[in-house]
Amino acid sequence: DGGITQSPKYLFRKEGQNVTLSCEQNLNHDAMYWYRQDPGQGLRLIYYSQIVNDFQKGDIAEGYSVSREKKESFPLTVTSAQKNPTAFYLCASSIKRGTGESPLHFGNGTRLTVT
Amino acid sequence: GQQVMQIPQYQHVQEGEDFTTYCNSSTTLSNIQWYKQRPGGHPVFLIQLVKSGEVKKQKRLTFQFGEAKKNSSLHITATQTTDVGTYFCAGPQGGGSNYKLTFGKGTLLTVNP
Numbered sequence: 001d002g003g004i005t006q007s008p009k010y011l012f013r014k015e016g017q018n019v020t021l022s023c024e025q026n027l028n029h030d031a032m033y034w035y036r037q038d039p040g041q042g043l044r045l046i047y048y049s050q051i052v053n054d055f056q057k058g059d060i061a062e063g064y065s066v067s068r069e070k071k072e073s074f075p076l077t078v079t080s081a082q083k084n085p086t087a088f089y090l091c092a093s094s095i096k097r098g099t100g101e102s103p104l105h106f107g108n109g110t111r112l113t114v115t
Numbered sequence: 116g117q118q119v120m121q122i123p124q125y126q127h128v129q130e131g132e133d134f135t136t137y138c139n140s141s142t143t144l145s146n147i148q149w150y151k152q153r154p155g156g157h158p159v160f161l162i163q164l165v166k167s168g169e170v171k172k173q174k175r176l177t178f179q180f181g182e183a184k185k186n187s188s189l190h191i192t193a194t195q196t197t198d199v200g201t202y203f204c205a206g207p208q209g210g211g212s213n214y215k216l217t218f219g220k221g222t223l224l225t226v227n228p
Contacts, residue, residue, distance in 0.1 A: 033215070040124070042203065042220035043158070050214065058215065090157060096214075101146050101207050103160040104216060 002027045004107035006091050011112045013085075021076045021110045023091035030096035032074035033104065036060060037088040046089075049074055050096055078112065085114045119206050121219030129227050134191040136222035138204035145207055147180055147187045148216065153200040194226050 004025045013019045025032065034046040045058030049068040063082025068074055074093075078085045088111050092104040118141045128134050138147065146165045150158040162171055164180035164187060171178045175198075177190045191198055201221040208215050 031214070035218075040220065042121075043205075043218040045215055045217070048215050056215075101163075101214070103148055103163060104150075104158075104205075105160070106157040109157050 004091055004093055004105055006089075006107035006110050008110060009108065011110055013112070013114050015114055016080045017114075018077055018079050019085075019112065019114075021078065021089055021091075021112070023074045023076065023107060024072055025074075025091075025093045025105075025107075026072060027093055027105060028071070029093035029105070030071070031094045031102075032068070033092040033094075034058075034064075034066065034074070034076045035090045035092065037090060037109075043090065046076065078114075085112060087112060119204060119217050119219040121204055121222055123222055124220065125223045125225075127225045127227065128194050130196060131193050134194050134198070134224055136189050136202050136204075136224075138187045138189075138219055140185045140206050142206075143184050145184075147184075148205045149178060149187075149189055150203045150205065150218075151200050152203065152221070156200075158203060191224075194224070196226050196228050199224060199226050 007022045031050045033048040035043040044060050046064050047066040049055035052071050055066050055068050065077045088109050090109045091107040094102040094104050120139045122137050148163045149161040152158045162178050167184050168182045169180040175192045179188045201223045203218050203221045205216040205218045
């Protein structure tokens with residue numbers, strides 16, 4: 001079955017450490033996204049990529065970095081510069097259409113706890 | 116930038132009662148999308164509305180897109196415990212190579228059996 005795989009489901013890190021969250025999709029989607037979810041805050045966009053080797057900052061990119069070396073993969077690194085990294089991180093993908101208005105398919109998410 | 120506002124933030128109902136969540140955008144939207152997130156799960160796409168005044172139904176769920184394409188609603192008739200979750204609306208920003216979705220903060224629905 002096609003889908004988006006995020007790993008691990010739960011991740012624990014010490015403050016000051018960088019951590020990379022994995023996101024892989026086999027849907028052959030061009031576009032991929034990273035969202036952060038905090039209680040009562042909805043989904044906030046961190047980074048997104050419409051094509052390999054290209055990505056754009058979202059609304060809350062500070063303290064995060066991404067790469068898009070392969071169509072299938074869009075890893076997110078949470079750096080030590082991110083002030084409040086503890087959150088639920090969701091990766092998503094979509095077909096790139098001419099109008100750019102296709103729905104998102106989400107992975108199961110990674111819950112990151114930094115202490 | 117574009118903002119998408121959703122009300123109410125929480126709604127608790129008795130099983131069998133109806134439920135409505137409302138979504139308002141600060142700008143005109145080309146389309147609006149609705150997602151459902153079950154507790155502990157991830158958002159799942161429900162529907163996309165494109166036309167002004169459009170109404171779509173999925174069993175007990177009715178989705179509407181306003182005439183001005185700046186607001187939308189989701190109405191659930193006779194709620195069931197399986198309806199529990201957070202309902203999000205989302206509107207697109209940009210287009211082409213700069214396409215992204217802005218989500219509302221969601222409405223958490225709980226249903227008392």
